Amino acid sequence: MQSRFTYKLINVLTAIAILLLVWQLIIWIGNYPEALLPSPLKVGEGIVELVRSGVIFEHIQVSLFRFFTGYLAAVCSAVLLGLILGRTQRIWAITDPIVQVLRPVAPIAWTPFIVLWFGIGDMPAIVIIFIAAFFPVLLTTVAAVKRVDETYLKLAQNLEIKQPQLMYKIILPAAFPTIVNGLHIAIGTGWIFLVAGEMVGAQSGLGYLIIDSRNALDLDLVLAGIIFIGVLGLLLDKSVHLFEAWVGRQWS
Amino acid sequence: MQSRFTYKLINVLTAIAILLLVWQLIIWIGNYPEALLPSPLKVGEGIVELVRSGVIFEHIQVSLFRFFTGYLAAVCSAVLLGLILGRTQRIWAITDPIVQVLRPVAPIAWTPFIVLWFGIGDMPAIVIIFIAAFFPVLLTTVAAVKRVDETYLKLAQNLEIKQPQLMYKIILPAAFPTIVNGLHIAIGTGWIFLVAGEMVGAQSGLGYLIIDSRNALDLDLVLAGIIFIGVLGLLLDKSVHLFEAWVGRQWS
Amino acid sequence: QAGEKSTLKIGYLPITHAAPLYFEKELNGTYAGGAEIELVKFGSWIELMDALNTGRIDGASVLVELAMKAKEKGIDLKAVALGHKDGNAAVVSPEVDSVEDLKGTSVAIPHTLSSHNILMKRMLDKGDMTYDDVHMVEMPPPEMPSALATGQISSYIVAEPFGALGVTMDHGKVLYQSEELWPHSLCCALVLRNDLIQNHPDLAQEFVTGYKEAGEAAGHSHEESSDIHKKYLNVTDEALELSLGWISYDELKIRKEDYNVLTENMREMDLTEDPPAYEDFVDTSLLEEAQ
Amino acid sequence: MNADHTEPLVHMDDVHKSFHKAKDEEVVLKNISMDVKKGEFISILGQSGCGKSTILNLIGGFEKPSQGEIRIHGDKVLEPGRHCVMLFQDYGLLPWRSVVRNVELGLEPLKVSQKERRERSLEYLKLVGLENSYHQFPGELSGGMKQRVAIARALAMKPELILMDEPFAALDTFNRYHLQNELLRLQEKEGTTIVLVTHDIDEAVYLSDRLFVMKPSPGMISKEIVINTSKPRDRSHSDFQHYRKMIFEEFHFNQPVHQPEFQI
Amino acid sequence: MNADHTEPLVHMDDVHKSFHKAKDEEVVLKNISMDVKKGEFISILGQSGCGKSTILNLIGGFEKPSQGEIRIHGDKVLEPGRHCVMLFQDYGLLPWRSVVRNVELGLEPLKVSQKERRERSLEYLKLVGLENSYHQFPGELSGGMKQRVAIARALAMKPELILMDEPFAALDTFNRYHLQNELLRLQEKEGTTIVLVTHDIDEAVYLSDRLFVMKPSPGMISKEIVINTSKPRDRSHSDFQHYRKMIFEEFHFNQPVHQPEFQI
Numbered sequence A, B: 001m002q003s004r005f006t007y008k009l010i011n012v013l014t015a016i017a018i019l020l021l022v023w024q025l026i027i028w029i030g031n032y033p034e035a036l037l038p039s040p041l042k043v044g045e046g047i048v049e050l051v052r053s054g055v056i057f058e059h060i061q062v063s064l065f066r067f068f069t070g071y072l073a074a075v076c077s078a079v080l081l082g083l084i085l086g087r088t089q090r091i092w093a094i095t096d097p098i099v100q101v102l103r104p105v106a107p108i109a110w111t112p113f114i115v116l117w118f119g120i121g122d123m124p125a126i127v128i129i130f131i132a133a134f135f136p137v138l139l140t141t142v143a144a145v146k147r148v149d150e151t152y153l154k155l156a157q158n159l160e161i162k163q164p165q166l167m168y169k170i171i172l173p174a175a176f177p178t179i180v181n182g183l184h185i186a187i188g189t190g191w192i193f194l195v196a197g198e199m200v201g202a203q204s205g206l207g208y209l210i211i212d213s214r215n216a217l218d219l220d221l222v223l224a225g226i227i228f229i230g231v232l233g234l235l236l237d238k239s240v241h242l243f244e245a246w247v248g249r250q251w252s
Numbered sequence C: 001q002a003g004e005k006s007t008l009k010i011g012y013l014p015i016t017h018a019a020p021l022y023f024e025k026e027l028n029g030t031y032a033g034g035a036e037i038e039l040v041k042f043g044s045w046i047e048l049m050d051a052l053n054t055g056r057i058d059g060a061s062v063l064v065e066l067a068m069k070a071k072e073k074g075i076d077l078k079a080v081a082l083g084h085k086d087g088n089a090a091v092v093s094p095e096v097d098s099v100e101d102l103k104g105t106s107v108a109i110p111h112t113l114s115s116h117n118i119l120m121k122r123m124l125d126k127g128d129m130t131y132d133d134v135h136m137v138e139m140p141p142p143e144m145p146s147a148l149a150t151g152q153i154s155s156y157i158v159a160e161p162f163g164a165l166g167v168t169m170d171h172g173k174v175l176y177q178s179e180e181l182w183p184h185s186l187c188c189a190l191v192l193r194n195d196l197i198q199n200h201p202d203l204a205q206e207f208v209t210g211y212k213e214a215g216e217a218a219g220h221s222h223e224e225s226s227d228i229h230k231k232y233l234n235v236t237d238e239a240l241e242l243s244l245g246w247i248s249y250d251e252l253k254i255r256k257e258d259y260n261v262l263t264e265n266m267r268e269m270d271l272t273e274d275p276p277a278y279e280d281f282v283d284t285s286l287l288e289e290a291q
Numbered sequence D, E: 001m002n003a004d005h006t007e008p009l010v011h012m013d014d015v016h017k018s019f020h021k022a023k024d025e026e027v028v029l030k031n032i033s034m035d036v037k038k039g040e041f042i043s044i045l046g047q048s049g050c051g052k053s054t055i056l057n058l059i060g061g062f063e064k065p066s067q068g069e070i071r072i073h074g075d076k077v078l079e080p081g082r083h084c085v086m087l088f089q090d091y092g093l094l095p096w097r098s099v100v101r102n103v104e105l106g107l108e109p110l111k112v113s114q115k116e117r118r119e120r121s122l123e124y125l126k127l128v129g130l131e132n133s134y135h136q137f138p139g140e141l142s143g144g145m146k147q148r149v150a151i152a153r154a155l156a157m158k159p160e161l162i163l164m165d166e167p168f169a170a171l172d173t174f175n176r177y178h179l180q181n182e183l184l185r186l187q188e189k190e191g192t193t194i195v196l197v198t199h200d201i202d203e204a205v206y207l208s209d210r211l212f213v214m215k216p217s218p219g220m221i222s223k224e225i226v227i228n229t230s231k232p233r234d235r236s237h238s239d240f241q242h243y244r245k246m247i248f249e250e251f252h253f254n255q256p257v258h259q260p261e262f263q264i
């Protein structure tokens, strides 16, 4: 255990070292002005300043709040809808084309309408994250429900397990590992759209930090924001991953 | 065959009808002014006009060109890199943290640097689509290579099949179905970022159409653009799906 | 002296404030050595500035504050002329009758680094309020009319034609014109990269000369000019007319006293720490040469 | 056939079954008639694809016959029900429920208290020798243990009939022998009627009171063999060999075949 | 043991094998010694988990012994090679290659022309009775046919030794009997040495010249049985029964067990 952790730590440190080196090399070779491509040192200073002043924690807090609100709303509604649609052949056959056409549309294309219906501030970010997370969860849930092992359904018939027991005793748990997989995908896509979501009328959050710093040509803060988004995204991903592994172990 | 097609057609038509009805109902109930939420009729006129004048075909052509350039570049590099990284434990252990931190960062957060290195016009769109498509393909390829059935590797050892044959006779084909799955995911994520990619100095394309119409408050054209993006996204998805099914059948 | 230049890439946003640019393109698009103006349309200021800062375009019609910020950060830009004079209306929802009515509501500007921010602050001053009394949001200009219409904001100040659009859509009215809040305000400016001015002085001169003439043409409202406007902006005649009534393109020189008021305001509002001096940033010589 | 006067529990009368495949109808079962008496252990023996599972699905009510009818206790079989429990080849255990909760699943539709359910489940787990593993999850069990849980669940429901689809096919010979012995012991104790499908000749001979040999395309019953030897049987006894030989002959297995007679 | 003077093809000398598990070393094989002579058919019989596959992996060079050594033709086994082909339980066919291209795979590392490769592959496909399916893909074949392709591929490589890991476990009894007969015919024809791992007592008795019975935890050879009956054998002949009985006794299977003696 100890040694696996050390091994990982060494890898991560090597990764960081390589990244910093490449970055600095690009600056030296390309001879880019500091204003257009800040050096690692400058970005480091930026990060320290953000942390020291505590500003970053506010941004992170707001972003996480928006993210989880949108994400959880998406997960709940998509799973619920998916369970129903996965079991009703005909309705899904009609819903499917709608979903398929709406899915490839970037959430940012919807902003005029999001502002119209949901206003400004927290809501556009939440709605955009919702949209981004909704479709992967819906589609995996429907697929999971459709793919529930025939044996379980036959078993339920045989034991005369009827709805609603059938749903929560058999179908939901049987589909759950696949659904969790969908949750995993959704956390990634949702987080990616955080920046886009916080472009519309937000006055705080990591996405706002990036946009605002970009306007002020503080590219060091842009990169600092990117780093925070990356690391937080990684942590979110890892936690779902642990959850997924745990579910996998439970279901074996 | 005939009847399955009719069945599908009926479903799609029902889907469209429901969508239009809901849309029109929202307008009636919400009493939104035409300028803020155009009616289906208005959008229909917009679509007809776009098609009649032929403008839309130019936009589609440009967008598809950008999309495929970015997508194919991403696929080629990610598959190649993935095959190598999937087989080299140590290097992947170091690359993995880098990839994991870069992945959750929205491609649009990178725009200042994309403009710095790649300029404006076609390139930002291509690069953003590249970034969006690169990571899913890379990660699935690495996972696919790592998960290649032990039996195939033992077989290769047994028959004394060495590199590079091992790679193209055994590992690539064995990993291929999973890789195709990654290609499928990537086509979705890549297409979603088309709009974002065409915000940076592009003078044509579907994303440009949406942004420009939005700036001109032509929300009917925004919706028309959304419809075109959705339908094309659906078609792209379906073609990869067919390809995937074909691969699945070949490998059975 | 660098080699010949075949295209002059100038960035803009489709707003009335950029009118002299597209009039110039329409009236006289080619200059010395066959250099052609290529107008590059952007979706938002942020992408336009990225392109300008990295030298992907040679110049742009841009919010002067953004260009100042870039200059402050070491990008060698020169503001050579204004985009327009006046023409930023403070639009409020119909039920707002005085500045005091804005208390506790949301007000929108496109950007902190914009004249609209300063105008908004000055408007609040008129009602003895500060930004603490309202909820200030930055939002993309095209979203503002609908946000006003649905009551999410009660006022906005932004580049034209979005103000006029808000008014003509019957969801807003004008509370103040910019000259009532800030006489001789500076807003959008024609900014060129200094390397263009240094390496292609003749081209730059011809371009600015054409720009000045185009400005004069843009101001005259007759059918031909309205056609040009409508080629670049998608607005109704009504909104265009209203918009052009508020704006003028005659006197495009950036005057030192106006610039100093701007820097003073920006400093006061903490928008900048070390604004570029007039002499470093503004280059009126090209415009004067055109006289 | 020493209980001819009792009414049969299962009665299949000239049952046909065909499936739609592409555009054709594929006849899978033809002229299947059989009676199963209460308390009997019946085996159906045949090679892969000859329609064995389909017969079980028909008796269990999971499929409807294309022609003919199936009656249990004189009532026409219309849908699956608790009176007739199917044991699936992959055991049909829910991996997210512990062993005892899997057994309880069969009792949950009944109106009994949580406590009684638990007691009855533990009782049947004890019967199959798994009283100490009740809190484990199916994923932690070997194949043999999983099959025991499935058997316990079926028995706890006290069905009139248990249908088994190649229940021991995935086990190794050693585990299989043990479970076959267990099954016989349990059947004797509970008096359940069992219809078992298998392709293992020894298994069929070892377990059944009566066995039906099937031949494929379309699936038909080619021979019915009544096994009169008393149970438990000795696998190496000459009586046992007699029945094995009889079935081998039915399948022409006695002379080693040097050229394949048919494409496998 | 009628050829004691010849040098053994495979020589395992007091081999131990242990695996790291969590923090412990788990001893999987202990004191394994065996010789295999050229042309012999050897079976290793034992229950699941007793280390049968591990023995094959050691002989094939896929694993290294923790102690002791294995020699083939007197050379220490260091890595897998073409002289000794393993037949995997899931057949090890590449699903993206047609049948004939799968067989060719074994010949590709050789310096022979494309044409010769194809000819030799077809020849061996004919030998296993699949000459008409050469263009099909593994996914279109039944389990028995897949196993034949794997056998054809192995034979086409003309190895000195073929290792088979429960090759027929996934087939139904009827297919299994046919393939067992085929395998005997082919072995006789090609004179290949075969080491086969199985948990099926009948299979071991039917096929082998000599068989090793293993017992588990840790895996050890508990008995070596030489089968002298001439091949082909009659499964219902008394000689056959004699060996079956002998093995049953080794495993205490003769008296039906009424209480499980050990937890499965």
Ligand SMILES: Nc1ncnc2c1ncn2[C@@H]1O[C@H](COP(=O)(O)OP(=O)(O)OP(=O)(O)O)[C@@H](O)[C@H]1O
Pocket (backbone or CB within 6 Å): D019, D020, D021, D028, D046, D047, D048, D049, D050, D051, D052, D053, D054, D055, D199, E172
């Ligand atoms: N639901 C179905 N739809 C179409 N064909 C079916 C269906 N179920 C079974 N069949 C076909 O019926 C035939 C008999 O199938 P069945 O599963 O009953 O055989 P089996 O004897 O149980 O074989 P095995 O030993 O492999 O389980 C097969 O050819 C199969 O393809």
Ligand SMILES: Nc1ncnc2c1ncn2[C@@H]1O[C@H](COP(=O)(O)OP(=O)(O)OP(=O)(O)O)[C@@H](O)[C@H]1O
Pocket (backbone or CB within 6 Å): D172, E019, E020, E021, E028, E046, E047, E048, E049, E050, E051, E052, E053, E054, E055, E199
């Ligand atoms: N690579 C490995 N790492 C750790 N343990 C292993 C490994 N390979 C086998 N084992 C362990 O060694 C023991 C014997 O395994 P092996 O596969 O040889 O048994 P087997 O007799 O072939 O069983 P089966 O009949 O189920 O195939 C098992 O307990 C298994 O868990």
Ligand SMILES: [Mg+2]
Pocket (backbone or CB within 6 Å): D052, D053, D054, D165
């Ligand atoms: Mg079956």
Ligand SMILES: [Mg+2]
Pocket (backbone or CB within 6 Å): E052, E053, E054, E165
């Ligand atoms: Mg094994």
